[in-house]
Amino acid sequence: MEDVVIRTLEKVELKDPVLVEGLPGVGNVGKLAADYLREQLPAKPLATVYSKFFPPQVYVAEDGIIRLVSNDLSYWKAKGSGQRDLVILGGDYQGISPEGQYEITERVLDYCHGLGVREVYTLAGFAQGRVVEEPRVLGAATQPARVEALKKAGVVFSRNDPGGGLIGASGLFLGLGRLVGIEGACLMGETSGYFVDPRSAEAVLKVLGKVLKLDLDFTALQAKAKEIDRIAQKIHEAEQRSGETTPAAGPAAREDLGYIG
Amino acid sequence: MEDVVIRTLEKVELKDPVLVEGLPGVGNVGKLAADYLREQLPAKPLATVYSKFFPPQVYVAEDGIIRLVSNDLSYWKAKGSGQRDLVILGGDYQGISPEGQYEITERVLDYCHGLGVREVYTLAGFAQGRVVEEPRVLGAATQPARVEALKKAGVVFSRNDPGGGLIGASGLFLGLGRLVGIEGACLMGETSGYFVDPRSAEAVLKVLGKVLKLDLDFTALQAKAKEIDRIAQKIHEAEQRSGETTPAAGPAAREDLGYIG
């Protein structure tokens, strides 16, 4: 089979659209943000991405219907002044091998280039290894002017973070994007790295909303954050009782915090 | 070499045939069921599937003759009223890498599509991690109508099982099948996951027989199940004597229970 298969669900004309990428990763921040954005706008299904570089797996929904693991493109047409058409990439997995990551990213970029995309924002989490009360949004970009613009939107460009660079889709969409004339930036929400982190996703989306002039309601995302807090608190108390001192959680509660988001 | 090589053994005209897949996996339930079905009907050799995504291995039969590891397609022509022609896929291995699983599944689906296949049943085991006295048959399908039909045949569609979806050939034949217009369902026999499980295979085949209007004799499969029981009992007793409490078995008896089936 082809390494990557992209099935178009709706043929659509977009005007200078911006690609927003958010796939599973650290704290699931990118995926939480992209999924929430898609629901809030709401965006419509555009195309499905299948690949032999994803796991050989189907999900089974509660009604018993299966679905092959995939990435998914949605689109949203600009409504207000200053807004831009959007293409949003979400999905179940990143490619499970380095080569697979390159192949999938390049094919999706090609497809989006064909839709007129020349700009990309990638959304991700940045693991600090400690609890982060008020997550900052760290940035990286393909052009100096873009760095300046994002600073004005509150993005932090730190000399030391991210030290080793970005690994995975959020970096690769920028790195390979440049090779095909797509410029952009990565927005990284600080997160502990221990839990899925809707609060960090909110911080990232607030910056994105400012940059793309989107009016987003964060009520549902904040409710999710509070639920995670509640579970984390329960775990903490259980550990206090059992005399544990590590941030590790009990199996059941941990599952609630699992990277399903 | 080509990634997947399919050698046709007999050119045959089939009428709207149904594909039945059963490869090695959890409790070897799928393979046991497919192999037993092939012997009972009996089905005739149709094609052999070789692939560089199988292990680089040959088996040596008791007469000293080697055979390259493979998957195998057999066919059976409908005899009675309401019956359908069948194509059965069995074999030594699933693809040993994720990419290999995709490649092999897609090539076999293509080949079967060429034979007229538009419907598939995949057979598998579902590991419960505990002894299962009376295995239920869990289901997953590509269409709601199919779910309803299978419920009537006694298949359980559980909200929670299988939680993480299906991994491997039994899921992939459904997921990739849909992309080429082949709809179907997976029948998963509950099993402990510790032993090969002919009883679970029987449960799966009983459902399949009902759905496909096949009249199957389960005597030989039940004899195999009793033999497994007998060996398991011996292991249990040996462990009792040696004071072990885990379900782990002694090396010799374990080998008898090995996933050869």
Add this chain to the structure above:
Amino acid sequence: MEDVVIRTLEKVELKDPVLVEGLPGVGNVGKLAADYLREQLPAKPLATVYSKFFPPQVYVAEDGIIRLVSNDLSYWKAKGSGQRDLVILGGDYQGISPEGQYEITERVLDYCHGLGVREVYTLAGFAQGRVVEEPRVLGAATQPARVEALKKAGVVFSRNDPGGGLIGASGLFLGLGRLVGIEGACLMGETSGYFVDPRSAEAVLKVLGKVLKLDLDFTALQAKAKEIDRIAQKIHEAEQRSGETTPAAGPAAREDLGYIG
């Protein structure tokens, strides 16, 4: 680059040649036998096999000259009555991934088919996991008539050995060979599996010599076997002194026994 690159060193006309394969593996028996055969005949360089499925490595000879790791084909023209032209495959490595094994084997088989090869003998070791004083030669073949002929030459076809089949080049040359019309057999010398085993290689070559009517002098191979015995004895004594009871060897002596052969 091409997956496998075969460079012809000499264009040669061969008459119905037989391929003899012996690559590194259990006890290095196959490689020892093939290398010894090549030196004794002696065979002449025919072609070099390079592949990205070998390790990315060069060897450095004592004179400082490098050589890319490879497999190597040599040829020998029949001299006496009843003899056949030979093509011998030896080399530094088998392919280091399952797919690589398939690719390399198929390309070498194709190349040899082009030379007129329709028959293959693969040489290997069979690990018994215990010291073997008088190694038997076990067999596996592609045709019943071949089994009968080899039994007459002293080859043992055992119901139980090799139980799980043959893994690696010696099996694959038979399994893939059949698909392109090359029939043959595998000769497996029993060996402990702990050391390189020239004695097992000698047993294998004696059978091969009988079958192919080759008159081989085993003096040098027997000398090598005695040297291995001597080192093994030293290790054994050192272990006795240090109170060890396992067959594991001291680092220095072990290196002498290392699978360089």
Add this chain to the structure above:
Amino acid sequence: MEDVVIRTLEKVELKDPVLVEGLPGVGNVGKLAADYLREQLPAKPLATVYSKFFPPQVYVAEDGIIRLVSNDLSYWKAKGSGQRDLVILGGDYQGISPEGQYEITERVLDYCHGLGVREVYTLAGFAQGRVVEEPRVLGAATQPARVEALKKAGVVFSRNDPGGGLIGASGLFLGLGRLVGIEGACLMGETSGYFVDPRSAEAVLKVLGKVLKLDLDFTALQAKAKEIDRIAQKIHEAEQRSGETTPAAGPAAREDLGYIG
């Protein structure tokens, strides 16, 4: 995407140029030497090598600008008598799989062949597993005459080192180079293997400078070596105080010594 993508930055005419390769590896000696050579000459950007066989990663510079990981070709035009035009290969990574190493090396060799390259020097470290006060430069070459010439430049051709051959790019550029008519040699600076080793890089560059008639100033490289010494000394003292006896370093200091170079 293509396995390896080479983007030319400047079209340049070179006269019988020599390729110098230095990528990350043991003691980072090769990379340190190639990078230093490029800065000292200084060499100009010629082409960038991207590949799906590198990690899916971008680096973020202090100004927030990302850069996809790559290898990089630079060129330098001969200025003095006896000098030759140079092409220098450096970069972030070697290919991360054996197949990737072969693919990248072959494509870079092809590209350089197109530039007129027929000679290559590969630079590397040779791990001795002990502190090396005055690193010798060990050699390996593709031709006897080259061995003799290098001996005169002080290169040591040892019967035992490197025993197992060369693994990775420095060997492969020689091994695959020969197949396309590019001859050459590897210069290996002795190093402990524990730290990045600018002193070993200096030893290698001194030999290279002699062979290629380059006049190099080593002040900055020597300063870097002293800094490494100073950090190593601090670690040693800290370990003395804490009673450790292994050469392992404290986490902070170790990071300073990390293979960033």
